[in-house]
Amino acid sequence: MTDTPALSAPSFRPLYDQIKILITQSLIGGEWKPGEAIPSEIELAARYQVSQGTVRKAIDLLAAENILVRRQGKGTFVSTHTEPKTQYRFLRIIPDGSEKVNPTTTFIDVKKNRASAEIARALDLKLGAPVMSIRRVLVFAGKPVILDEVVISAALVPGLTMEKIQESKGSIYSFFETAYGLRMIRAEERLTAVPANEFAAAHLKVRKNAPLLCVDRIAFTYGDKPVEWRRGLCLTEGYSYYNELA
Amino acid sequence: MTDTPALSAPSFRPLYDQIKILITQSLIGGEWKPGEAIPSEIELAARYQVSQGTVRKAIDLLAAENILVRRQGKGTFVSTHTEPKTQYRFLRIIPDGSEKVNPTTTFIDVKKNRASAEIARALDLKLGAPVMSIRRVLVFAGKPVILDEVVISAALVPGLTMEKIQESKGSIYSFFETAYGLRMIRAEERLTAVPANEFAAAHLKVRKNAPLLCVDRIAFTYGDKPVEWRRGLCLTEGYSYYNELA
DNA sequence: GAGTGGTCTAGACCACCCC
DNA sequence: GGGTGGTCTAGACCACTCT
Numbered sequence: 384m385t386d387t388p389a390l391s392a393p394s395f396r397p398l399y400d401q402i403k404i405l406i407t408q409s410l411i412g413g414e415w416k417p418g419e420a421i422p423s424e425i426e427l428a429a430r431y432q433v434s435q436g437t438v439r440k441a442i443d444l445l446a447a448e449n450i451l452v453r454r455q456g457k458g459t460f461v462s463t464h465t466e467p468k469t470q471y472r473f474l475r476i477i478p479d480g481s482e483k484v485n486p487t488t489t490f491i492d493v494k495k496n497r498a499s500a501e502i503a504r505a506l507d508l509k510l511g512a513p514v515m516s517i518r519r520v521l522v523f524a525g526k527p528v529i530l531d532e533v534v535i536s537a538a539l540v541p542g543l544t545m546e547k548i549q550e551s552k553g554s555i556y557s558f559f560e561t562a563y564g565l566r567m568i569r570a571e572e573r574l575t576a577v578p579a580n581e582f583a584a585a586h587l588k589v590r591k592n593a594p595l596l597c598v599d600r601i602a603f604t605y606g607d608k609p610v611e612w613r614r615g616l617c618l619t620e621g622y623s624y625y626n627e628l629a
Numbered sequence: 630m631t632d633t634p635a636l637s638a639p640s641f642r643p644l645y646d647q648i649k650i651l652i653t654q655s656l657i658g659g660e661w662k663p664g665e666a667i668p669s670e671i672e673l674a675a676r677y678q679v680s681q682g683t684v685r686k687a688i689d690l691l692a693a694e695n696i697l698v699r700r701q702g703k704g705t706f707v708s709t710h711t712e713p714k715t716q717y718r719f720l721r722i723i724p725d726g727s728e729k730v731n732p733t734t735t736f737i738d739v740k741k742n743r744a745s746a747e748i749a750r751a752l753d754l755k756l757g758a759p760v761m762s763i764r765r766v767l768v769f770a771g772k773p774v775i776l777d778e779v780v781i782s783a784a785l786v787p788g789l790t791m792e793k794i795q796e797s798k799g800s801i802y803s804f805f806e807t808a809y810g811l812r813m814i815r816a817e818e819r820l821t822a823v824p825a826n827e828f829a830a831a832h833l834k835v836r837k838n839a840p841l842l843c844v845d846r847i848a849f850t851y852g853d854k855p856v857e858w859r860r861g862l863c864l865t866e867g868y869s870y871y872n873e874l875a
Numbered sequence: 876g877a878g879t880g881g882t883c884t885a886g887a888c889c890a891c892c893c894c
Numbered sequence: 895g896g897g898t899g900g901t902c903t904a905g906a907c908c909a910c911t912c913t
Binding site (some may be wrong): 643681682683701702703 | 881882883884885890891892893
């Protein structure tokens, strides 16, 4: 989905693709921060010495990947997880039959751990590397619906504590973005059905072995670098995982 | 996702959008059939009296929706579910850790039914309207993995029998396409975790009440018209539902 | 009114496919 | 070589937002 600058040259690289990479590098370098406007198409065209149409196409691609957001008459902005409309962009659990509703979060604990084999493989870390593990419950309309565990390399989130997360309000990606400049660009999920273990049963207030939706996620930052592993256990009575296929 | 020509005029409709609608109407009318090439951009530009760039943008949009497929040097083609590469386009269940594999199908029965409230609502039919119901098992590498029921208005598939489907080989959408000219463009799915009932347990060879992934789908044809309702029960040991978030 | 993204055009040239 | 889609340009004009 996202591009890989890659060493294996595709034998021909369109100009707009090169511009796209240059813009991406400026985003990685922090020249333009989430929520801010990037320079206008005309300015970028002058800067890169190409036509406006070529810049336009590069921006079109980045907008299609939700990395940039166009707003007519105002400018082009760097995507962010901190705005109300987009803070739960990756959350696909919604109430049956009704509109998407944002949950509130209750934290269980925030601990330092060592990467298991599964997590080390997913996040491209060494086995046993230090990671932070965040466990929490997402509550929809007063009802606990998702129990999840978020795991991220400790090196990426120095000084992380439960208190800091709780102060931040909003989604955890919003927190990662503002506190550590860590931006989640895309994610891959794998869903399975599992019986509730005791821990999940207690937190979600269901009986042990009740069927739960297990959502495993790996989230990526720029350059398709995996940075977060997550497992969510969701009860699906009154709620379901919504997906569009095209 | 797909456009609605709509009566509520958006106060301004770009030319490329109008061209897109004209092309879509030709697709609905059957002027160009699945798998065939549509006229070249230059021809279409002449036909609609617009520039090639405008036709190009209209085709870009249709290609982004997987309604058309571009092939450099050859032409632009109408998408189809009949080719090996695309016949299981909407199937998201894949083996853990390995590549996508196409399943084989075992049919259980094909019956005429009356639309339940749920199905009538989903397919925009009258309660009790005649529908065809197809039940089958999808088998991956010798192992039964999905038990599903496909429901479609009987009016859309006259003379449907199990024998006809079995003769057709390939996916059921491929069959609908070739036998009835019915083309599935997009779909919405809702996933839940449910305990296996006796019927599912027997067909998937799991114990009763084992957790299964329940995948409810509504599939749409041109003009966002819902035409198929489907419920799949999937065992998720060794298999999972894969999804990309952007 | 000035500035931004959005549309539309016309034309040149490139990459790919097939004859 | 001739056809197709793909890239790139330059310029005109439109729609939207803010001041």
